[in-house]
Amino acid sequence: MRRAAILGALLVLLTTTACGGSGMPADELQLVENPKAAAPARSPEPDVAPKGTVLDVDGDVTSVAINQRTRTLAAAVAEDDGDAAVLFYPLRRLHAQPRRVGVEAPVERLTPSGDRFTATVPSRDTVLYLTPEGVAGETSVAGGPVSVAEQHGATLVGLRQARSVAVLRDGRQTGRIGGELGSADQVLVSSGGDAVVLDRLRSALFTVQTGDGDIGLGLRAGQGATNAVADDFNRILVVDTRAENLLAFSLDPLVLRQLYPVPGSPYGIAYDARRHLAWVTLTARNQVVAFDVAGGQPDEISRFPTIRQPNEVTVDQRTGTVVVASANGGGIQVIEP
Numbered sequence: 278m279r280r281a282a283i284l285g286a287l288l289v290l291l292t293t294t295a296c297g298g299s300g301m302p303a304d305e306l307q308l309v310e311n312p313k314a315a316a317p318a319r320s321p322e323p324d325v326a327p328k329g330t331v332l333d334v335d336g337d338v339t340s341v342a343i344n345q346r347t348r349t350l351a352a353a354v355a356e357d358d359g360d361a362a363v364l365f366y367p368l369r370r371l372h373a374q375p376r377r378v379g380v381e382a383p384v385e386r387l388t389p390s391g392d393r394f395t396a397t398v399p400s401r402d403t404v405l406y407l408t409p410e411g412v413a414g415e416t417s418v419a420g421g422p423v424s425v426a427e428q429h430g431a432t433l434v435g436l437r438q439a440r441s442v443a444v445l446r447d448g449r450q451t452g453r454i455g456g457e458l459g460s461a462d463q464v465l466v467s468s469g470g471d472a473v474v475l476d477r478l479r480s481a482l483f484t485v486q487t488g489d490g491d492i493g494l495g496l497r498a499g500q501g502a503t504n505a506v507a508d509d510f511n512r513i514l515v516v517d518t519r520a521e522n523l524l525a526f527s528l529d530p531l532v533l534r535q536l537y538p539v540p541g542s543p544y545g546i547a548y549d550a551r552r553h554l555a556w557v558t559l560t561a562r563n564q565v566v567a568f569d570v571a572g573g574q575p576d577e578i579s580r581f582p583t584i585r586q587p588n589e590v591t592v593d594q595r596t597g598t599v600v601v602a603s604a605n606g607g608g609i610q611v612i613e614p
Contacts, residue, residue, distance in 0.1 A: 322585065323582065331607070332366075336355050338603055341353075350367075363407055368593060368596075382400045392408070394406075404422050422436055426466045428466045440459065440460055462474075466507065468508065468511050469529065472484070479497075482515060499519065500517060502515050505546065506546050508525075511527065539559070543558065544588055545587060545589050546558075551597070554567045554569060563583050584608060585603055586604045598612065
């Protein structure tokens with residue numbers, strides 16, 4: 278059955294990308310004329326106590342990330358009083374009072390970078406560089422910056438509204454790469470150094486040709502792709518929230534290699550490189566699931582109950598500790614291995 282599902286998905290991809298005649302949308306990767314990006318399911322009230330411990334947070338968490346170099350957990354929060362902030366927790370003392378750094382508007386995504394975190398603030402067209410001591414710098418990037426990734430000394434910035442990828446060097450924009458994108462929602466760099474961008478509107482994954490300054494090959498990523506991570510096997514793992522699948526794309530060339538069903542409206546995803554585990558949150562079930570992705574298909578290893586609305590997840594590469602964050606005021610959940 279799983280092999281049949283994979284072959285069926287490949288057939289859909291080939292048919293969609295090959296057909297461009299009458300009766301088909303002008304966009305060969307788009308199945309509807311007015312697409313809408315997939316969103317996480319609204320979580321029910323939990324009926325099981327969450328695994329591990331829960332840290333109280335005043336507001337909804339929009340992103341979490343761990344900086345392995347500084348051993349720091351950062352959580353971006355849209356606070357109940359309307360303010361926005363990033364909270365910094367030392368990994369060795371997660372129950373200690375976090376350091377709070379106020380920001381002008383909600384942060385969409387936090388990414389560790391060297392000794393600091395990079396934060397995208399799309400409503401202000403700004404990329405911030407943060408430490409527990411405060412804002413260490415910022416770069417103005419027009420077009421709604423929503424994610425960043427490092428490639429060969431440059432910072433690639435996904436621009437949702439501009440439907441393109443900006444290139445930063447030393448904190449200054451040096452270029453912009455555009456193409457046939459509906460939106461540029463997440464930019465990633467694989468373990469092999471290849472850049473890709475996830476387009477939620479078209480539910481597709483595209484290569485980013487930084488040398489040529491162009492968006493390259495694109496493939497459908499299910500029916501409603503939302504989030505993705507790079508693994509250690511030069512693949513991109515993509516969550517298809519709408520069709521409830523976990524997809525694995527190899528690069529050079531871009532090919533769909535695996536399609537695995539994950540019922541429960543999967544949304545958040547994090548990758549543990551040391552243990553080859555993909556942690557996926559299920560917002561319809563208030564759960565987080567670990568899949569071993571080192572083999573020919575994902576193999577479920579663990580499943581835990583979570584706090585309500587577990588949209589965000591990250592993992593400590595050193596210890597395997599998993600951190601799940603609530604987008605509905607449920608706080609931050611810490612699951613020890």
